Amino acid sequence: MKRKDTRMIKWPWKVDDNSSSEDERNELPETLVTLQDPTNVASEAYRMLRTNLIYTRVDTPSKVIVLTSVGSNEGKSITTANLGVTLAQASKNTLILDCDLRKPAQHKIFTTRNIGGLVDVLVGERDPQEVWHEPIPGLKLLPAGAPPPNPAEMLTSRRLAEFLGQMRQTFDYVLVDTPPVGYASESLALAAI
Numbered sequence: 493m494k495r496k497d498t499r500m501i502k503w504p505w506k507v508d509d510n511s512s513s514e515d516e517r518n519e520l521p522e523t524l525v526t527l528q529d530p531t532n533v534a535s536e537a538y539r540m541l542r543t544n545l546i547y548t549r550v551d552t553p554s555k556v557i558v559l560t561s562v563g564s565n566e567g568k569s570i571t572t573a574n575l576g577v578t579l580a581q582a583s584k585n586t587l588i589l590d591c592d593l594r595k596p597a598q599h600k601i602f603t604t605r606n607i608g609g610l611v612d613v614l615v616g617e618r619d620p621q622e623v624w625h626e627p628i629p630g631l632k633l634l635p636a637g638a639p640p641p642n643p644a645e646m647l648t649s650r651r652l653a654e655f656l657g658q659m660r661q662t663f664d665y666v667l668v669d670t671p672p673v674g675y676a677s678e679s680l681a682l683a684a685i
């Protein structure tokens with residue numbers, strides 16, 4: 493009699509076999525498929541996205557990329573994180589900027605702390621180098637920081653535009669994780685910058 497396969501695939505790309513194997517205790521979160529399982533089909537899709545991004549506009553490359561979605565839980569933060577990993581793996585100096593000040597996720601994906609971050613930089617309390625993390629070589633992560641009372645005003649400020657201009661000069665790519673457009677207007681304002 494054949495044993496029934498009780499494994500269940502969970503989104504995104506994690507196999508759950510109801511056991512406490514060594515893989516389950518891995519420090520990397522399940523959403524970073526590009527680090528956990530580089531041969532996975534999803535990892536190859538992220539590498540293809542990276543390649544398309546690099547070669548689409550050869551003469552005038554887009555250095556600051558705003559990523560958003562229509563609604564929540566559609567994978568924009570996971571896509572941002574995995575795209576950032578693949579760009580760093582291709583020796584592109586990359587910054588992930590968590591601009592979803594209402595519901596930040598990048599610090600959770602990369603299992604870092606969200607004590608200081610973008611909010612602290614924008615109000616002038618900290619320098620970016622003091623609060624960003626380097627989860628893998630070539631990839632910097634600037635988490636959102638403490639939630640401000642006025643996220644929309646902060647993300648449409650002149651200070652943020654200046655900050656993005658500075659980061660554009662420092663990094664090959666700046667990936668901006670923004671709130672879903674169905675819930676907040678910041679994504680459209682950031683795209684205009």
